[in-house]
Amino acid sequence: MNPSAQGYVYLVDDDPDIRFYLSDLLRQLGYVVATFADADTFFKESMDLSPAVVLMDMRMPGLTGVQAQQRLQAIGRQTPVVFISGESHPQEIIDAMKGGAVDFLIKPFNREQLVAALDRALARDVKQRDQFVRLTHVQRMFKALTEREREVFFLILQGHANQSIGELTGVQADTVKKHRAAVFDKFQVSSTAELMALCAGLDLAN
Template structure:
């Protein structure tokens, strides 16, 4: 059974290019949705992961840069790889400024295309993993009381029960009980597990979101 390598949204107004790339990439193990213009892509595509947008620069209606900016405004974070037969230096610079993974000039070889596409798919897998993990941490954090949230932050900072007691003014035994509750609500058994679960999560943003929720 052929391994599913990831999904590609191909947006190119050139019929022959869409047919050639779609056929080749499907044979290699990718799944493809192709569109002949940016508007069709916006109206019909689903925000899935892992995925990459393989995007032509020059198209009728919205061009590649305009679609890239539109996706950013909509909060769609799918990585973009540009493909173009004719683009000037300013367009290329702007594409990278807006976060494009790469910019391939036609004609390009299959090996280079697959290398760049796989890089973009790996980036999207990582982004999606971080999003899911951050959401899980946020949900667990929201179940903590105000005191438990304070203890949680100190645990993640590496504080012992004695250190937590000194910072907060509570007894070490009370700190130990709060620690156990935090562990239970996060589904972990040690501070190392909790710290690992929270890796990459900005704790200050958790506190800000919780504050806004309570207002």
């Protein structure tokens, strides 16, 4: 992607005039845009890039917007969605927002509304991808721990000191100290605070 680009926009709309107008506008604003006439074509031809957002009409031939949103979730693709629609039933809007849509823009909307919604979606995608990269990194290091080190690791994250860990595990404090040092070494950290910050918000128990 061009370093100056704002992000990727997958524009999915069956109206060729809308596709032409919005794609031209968004490219002028610095976004990288790929257009699709329907959701089926989007799923067949688009690549999972980041940071990105799906800008999608609600009512199209084939899959509706909500059905496409559900399919994204089913295949594990977390690209945020912004819906656009000329007319929609309240239930469609509710379903879209419950499904995690960033915004639902009713046509005609202005450029400022569109850009604000797209930028919120792109920011969410950056955060999601950063979280995924961090989780993958931490999982790789976690797998390098022995069974005893994993036990000590979780107790460290709970804030237990060496003596407390020893009492809970039945291991001598000096041995706990060695296990703690091994955990720090494998996670490439030098303190409990660093370990907690690295693992904050990640579920490694499963």
